Amino acid sequence: MKKIAIIAGLSLAGMLAGSANAQLIAHKDLSLPTAVTIAQTAVQTCKAQGYLVSANVLGRSGEVIVAMRGDDTGPHTLENSFKKAWTARATRAPSVNFANTLKQNPTAGARSLSNMVPAQGALPIMVGEDVIGAIGVSGAPGGDKDEACAKAGIDKVAAELR
């Protein structure tokens, strides 16, 4: 009898755990207008400083929401801004962190993954602790300057990121 009670207790616990797992995940995700504002602000901020840049804003799964090729930018900047953003999204951190990681460990496994690039200029887009995307910027003379423009893009929509 005791045994049966224990079994019943275990199944009940199992059911509870099961129903807990079965809840859908509640996500906040970037809307297109918000993503456009982020990208446009970043490109224009850099342009105001005399830097011609391209920008990519990626969503939760690394999908491109907005890709923006700045006027008269180098042809690689659109791809590079995408890869920086991918790196920031994948690592949930500024892409400069991955650059620093590779400095310590040049053969880190993530180096061999598609789209990872050890270059500063991208930031994750956060809602609280949740990474909902990333913005990458490329074209300024220095990743720190790219990153500052990426930050300007995020700051512009800070009120919407919650």
Added chain:
Amino acid sequence: MSHFAKRIAGVSLGAAVLCGVSVQADAQLLTHKDLSVEIATQMALTAIDACKAQGYNVSAHVLGREGQVVVAMRNPAAGFATFENSMKKAYTARTTRAPSGRFADAVKGNPNAGQFFLTNFVAAQGALPIMVGNDTIGAIGISGAPGGDKDEACAKAGIDKVAAQLR
């Protein structure tokens, strides 16, 4: 300088002058008007808004002279295939210098048309070339509305919005 050397020099000089002249004619740079990212962004947003006002969620691509992406916009409310499709429609319109619907009509009943073996061609209405006079400087492609004609109408709204700047 020997007679022989003089002849060589003379021939070389003559050839150089001829080459110089013919190269010079070819060597003039092309003068192009091209899309700015501001105009391209305005076109894409106008097209997306025009479709949304009619209840259609669409994605948009604006490509430049070489088929390069100037602006790409994924509408998370539209089907996820719409992003790729809007690019391919725009590519088709750019490279044929004509509405993508015209290509769709042209290859109807001819599934082995050569273009199907090229990358990024799609036989679907919804993209228009962006013209400055007779010069095709890019294309806008739309995907997501229930019918390519509706996509194309929104593409046209995008172009019309910036018509004054397309010259």
